[in-house]
Amino acid sequence: MSRNELFDITGQVAVLTGGAGVLCAEMALSLGRAGAKVVLLDIGEEAMEGLSQKLDGEGIENLSIKTNVLDKSSIEEAARKTLDAFGRVDILINGAGGNKPAATTGPDKPFFDMPEDAVKWVFDLNFMGTFLVCQVFGKYMAEQKSGNIINISSMNAITPLTKIPAYSAAKAAVSNFTQWLAVHVSHHYSTDIRVNAIAPGFLLTDQNRFLLTNKEDGSLTDRGKTIIDHTPAGRFGDPEDLVSTIMWLVAPSSKFVHGIVVPIDGGFSAFSGV
């Protein structure tokens, strides 16, 4: 392979759920700059519109489809619209996810009283929101006998963090499912479909700001400080820190990289704390 062919994704169709979110927006821009056509699926229409304008401004072909990753008919409609517009789907990044305060323990929120609906909401968004999209878009990949799926796990999947049991369990399920699906698609559909995941460390975004910073002045909470202390790189990650791994995983030359979960965590998972 020539140097260009190693990483060439020109003309590939990249679908990103949670596409308007902080992390996926950065990935969408990078994939687009590398020549991919970008399809944003998100429940947030306004944020998608803003990102779409940015992509337009850079001459990146793109499509935004309001989609709820917890509603299979909504995902199926998104897949039909994607296929109508671009005829295929090469890359799927499952970025829709998040946590919420009601599914978080605290001094006045004991585990024993954690509301079932909040736990279910967080678990479903992170796990079922990945599972269902893999079912719908994966079926098209199985038919075209090629594709590249990247799920988003988390450091929580390796060792659970305190306070957020539903989110931790769901991300552990995402890592496990990533391996399961990698084997399943190879055994039953095509060895040209790959499934991997990334496990980001700690990036400050809307979904965790309430845990890591104080609302009043933006200073770090004790939890935020502990994370920085346990991250050898000494900082939170930036969305751009994830991009090179995404570009590596989607590269045609990475076709033997399959069924793995890649930590991108500034060394967090390597540090015992001592």
Ligand SMILES: NC(=O)c1ccc[n+]([C@@H]2O[C@H](COP(=O)([O-])OP(=O)(O)OC[C@H]3O[C@@H](n4cnc5c(N)ncnc54)[C@H](O)[C@@H]3O)[C@@H](O)[C@H]2O)c1
């Ligand atoms: N920020 C971090 O530190 C961090 C660390 C590890 C993993 N992650 C994971 O990375 C992914 C992206 O997170 P982010 O930090 O960019 O968060 P974000 O809140 O900025 O983005 C999440 C996006 O998902 C969308 N979304 C929520 N519910 C949806 C639904 N039902 N259907 C469709 N879209 C929906 C939101 O509108 C939002 O645009 C998530 O899976 C998150 O769990 C984040």
